[in-house]
Amino acid sequence: MGQIHQHVHTEWRGGTCRVKWWSGEYLPNGRKRYESKGGFTDETSAYEHGQNKLYEIRHGTHVKNRDGATLxxxxxxxxxxxxxxxxxxxxxxxxxxxxxxxxxxxxxxxxxxxxxxxxxxxxxxxxxxxxxxxxxxxxxxxxxxxxxDAVPRLIKVSPVERKGRRGKFTKKPKERKKDMTVEAVEQLARNARAVFGDSGYAFIWTMAMTGMRPGELYGLTREYCYPNWPASDPRPDPDESERYEEDAVRYGKGEGLMPAIRVERQLQYHEGRLQFFSPKYESQRTLVVPPFLADLLEALLASHDREWVFPAVRGGCLGAINFDHRYWRSIADGAEERRTPRCRTNRPALPAVPSFKGKRLYLVRHGAKAWLDEDGHSRFAVESRMGHEVPGVEGVYSSVTVPMERAIIKKLQERWEGLQERLPEEGF
The missing domain is CATH 1.10.150.130 (Tyrosine recombinase, N-terminal domain)
Structure with missing residues (x-):
């Protein structure tokens, strides 16, 4: 004979016992919805199982049979x-x-x-x-x-093993990087100029001096670049009116103003076409640039009428090509001379840059951060420039001040001038 204990019901079927328990829900006809499990060899075990299920239901940890069976x-x-x-x-x-x-x-x-x-x-x-x-x-x-995300509806606890669990220890591999020197950046820039013109030369130095992400550089347009910005800022957000006013008296071309680039967006492929999106981590930011780079950018924009600050060989967007395959590998790894009749992209042999050979373009951004760290700038100024969120009290109370930005400009300009002094015969 089966037994009923509140909302638990046990019954024998053949040689095994089955337990049913109320799921806490009602059927459309108003009757209670029950769940069950069979295969028990004694009634006590079956009953205890049902009581355990009721406990889980009361404490919100129960996984319904039909949910647990979800493929x-x-x-x-x-x-x-x-x-x-x-x-x-x-x-x-x-x-x-x-x-x-x-x-x-x-x-x-x-x-x-x-x-x-x-x-x-x-x-x-x-x-x-x-x-x-x-x-x-x-x-x-x-x-x-x-x-x-399947917890608690489909499973009680996640089987994911976190740090500190058992198993064979595997050391996390770390990408090997070499120190980025100004000489290496200059060679990358020269190779880039041979690959896609003056745009390439300015592109490399801009990434090295600002630490901008590739997608941010691909999507940089004239209105957000020195010498046009901030006068040319579209000012799309009324809530940012105070910042727009401050930018106008802090950045730009003129006495007492600091040359700068405004990072407002990046380019990404979405639904089969290039589209603008906000930067990673919503890291819109202003990046002051040293005088030599300001001059490079001004000359570059005066040399073409394209929307993009750094156009590709034929004037299109760098984001529309496979930059790594088409440009970067030749820039970093070197390439043989290319001379083809009537070819628009003839170029001399390119020397490899040892510290970047076989490496990612993104390591130029890493090198930019290392330079800022070497120069002793505040952690908040460095992380803000890189587009990183600074956690805790430091992130709440700190801000990037004008003296901080002028110090960054000064140190970066000194790196460039030091290169000129060491290699005067090259006419840098």
């Missing part, structure tokens, strides 16, 4: 549909899911509840065998977010 591939669809990130970030997450996560778990017909610690480790081992450590780590981060 991982269905949850991935829901998770992707609910994403609200920048286009590049969404593209990276979607790529990790569609190329690695979904195929692995759909092949096993796994539900979300099936993914316990052991299943999580099995996937991690699988990914590590297929990808480089940094790429594998990015895929595991995405899986971690997917599983964390």
């Amino acid at each position: 991982m591939t269905d949850w991935l669809d829901d998770w992707l549909a609910a994403m609200d990130h920048r286009p590049l970030t969404e593209r990276q997450y979607r790529s990790a899911i569609e190329i690695h996560i979904r195929p692995f778990f759909s092949k096993r017909n796994a539900s979300v509840a099936d993914i316990d610690v052991l299943a999580y480790r099995a996937f991690k081992k699988h990914v590590n065998s297929k990808l480089k450590p940094t790429s594998a780590a990015k895929v595991m981060i995405v899986l971690g977010m997917v599983l964390d």
